[in-house]
Amino acid sequence: MEIHDYQKKEAYIHTLFSSIAHRYDLLNTILSFNRDKYWRRFAVAQCGLEPGGCGLDVCCGTGMFALEQAKAVGRQGRVVGVDFCEEMMARGRQNIARTPYKDVIEFVWGNAMDLPFKDDTFDCATIGFALRNVPDIRRTIQEMMRVVRPGGKVVSLELAKPRLPLFRQLYYLYFNGLVPLLGRLGVGFAGPYSYLPNSLKSFPHQEEIRDLFEDVGLKDAVYYELTGGIVAVHVGTKPTTQSE
Numbered sequence: 001m002e003i004h005d006y007q008k009k010e011a012y013i014h015t016l017f018s019s020i021a022h023r024y025d026l027l028n029t030i031l032s033f034n035r036d037k038y039w040r041r042f043a044v045a046q047c048g049l050e051p052g053g054c055g056l057d058v059c060c061g062t063g064m065f066a067l068e069q070a071k072a073v074g075r076q077g078r079v080v081g082v083d084f085c086e087e088m089m090a091r092g093r094q095n096i097a098r099t100p101y102k103d104v105i106e107f108v109w110g111n112a113m114d115l116p117f118k119d120d121t122f123d124c125a126t127i128g129f130a131l132r133n134v135p136d137i138r139r140t141i142q143e144m145m146r147v148v149r150p151g152g153k154v155v156s157l158e159l160a161k162p163r164l165p166l167f168r169q170l171y172y173l174y175f176n177g178l179v180p181l182l183g184r185l186g187v188g189f190a191g192p193y194s195y196l197p198n199s200l201k202s203f204p205h206q207e208e209i210r211d212l213f214e215d216v217g218l219k220d221a222v223y224y225e226l227t228g229g230i231v232a233v234h235v236g237t238k239p240t241t242q243s244e
């Protein structure tokens with residue numbers, strides 16, 4: 001992708017999330033049949049976080065993934081959510097203010113491909129439903145790996161491509177047909193939820209994302225398919241030495 005294509009994609013994504021921020025959480029719950037919470041919980045369970053630990057959630061949006069991390073690190077821990085869309089983070093601040101973790105989670109403005117943090121800062125870095133949205137997936141994973149301490153985890157939760165033929169066909173009928181329609185009813189205009197099926201079509205298969213994790217230098221890269229493979233959780237570990 002050329003630089004100006006990067007900028008075009010970023011501008012498009014930024015406008016898209018600014019326009020749906022007010023309905024994002026509700027539509028997530030409806031369209032996923034409330035599975036999104038379980039998916040985030042599963043992903044955070046792979047992060048190796050301990051009470052008092054320090055996690056990062058990249059593309060944090062309305063803070064729901066950061067909230068799951070906060071439950072794992074507890075009131076003595078710290079979680080930073082980073083996103084480039086102020087409207088999404090404003091919703092996130094409201095969401096978190098109603099929880100016991102309002103002093104644990106901090107929202108920071110920043111770009112996933114150029115994270116505003118020093119090397120080796122966090123125990124883990126997660127990204128939820130957002131690798132599809134960044135112009136450069138490799139660079140985003142590299143940035144996540146850079147800011148995680150050696151031995152820490154990089155974890156992605158993302159829509160995936162189910163394998164089982166009949167299930168896959170039924171799911172794509174729902175995902176390509178009904179989701180854009182329900183999304184349109186939810187936000188009041190077409191566009192954002194029509195982008196969703198298209199963004200999955202051009203996104204690499206879960207096997208390729210695992211290979212990319214390995215390729216950038218993450219150890220023990222694995223992935224888990226959840227709910228019939230409609231989402232996948234990828235996990236990799238930052239090596240503790242250069243030669244590892």
Ligand SMILES: C[S@@+](CC[C@H](N)C(=O)[O-])C[C@H]1O[C@@H](n2cnc3c(N)ncnc32)[C@H](O)[C@@H]1O
Pocket residue numbers: 010013014017058059060061062063064065082083084085088110111112113127128129130133134135
């Ligand atoms: C689908 S939402 C996911 C929100 C949240 N992670 C969740 O689990 O619900 C995608 C988020 O990624 C953010 N985003 C997309 N590209 C980004 C980038 N290059 N840098 C920072 N944030 C980005 C959007 O602003 C949006 O809030």
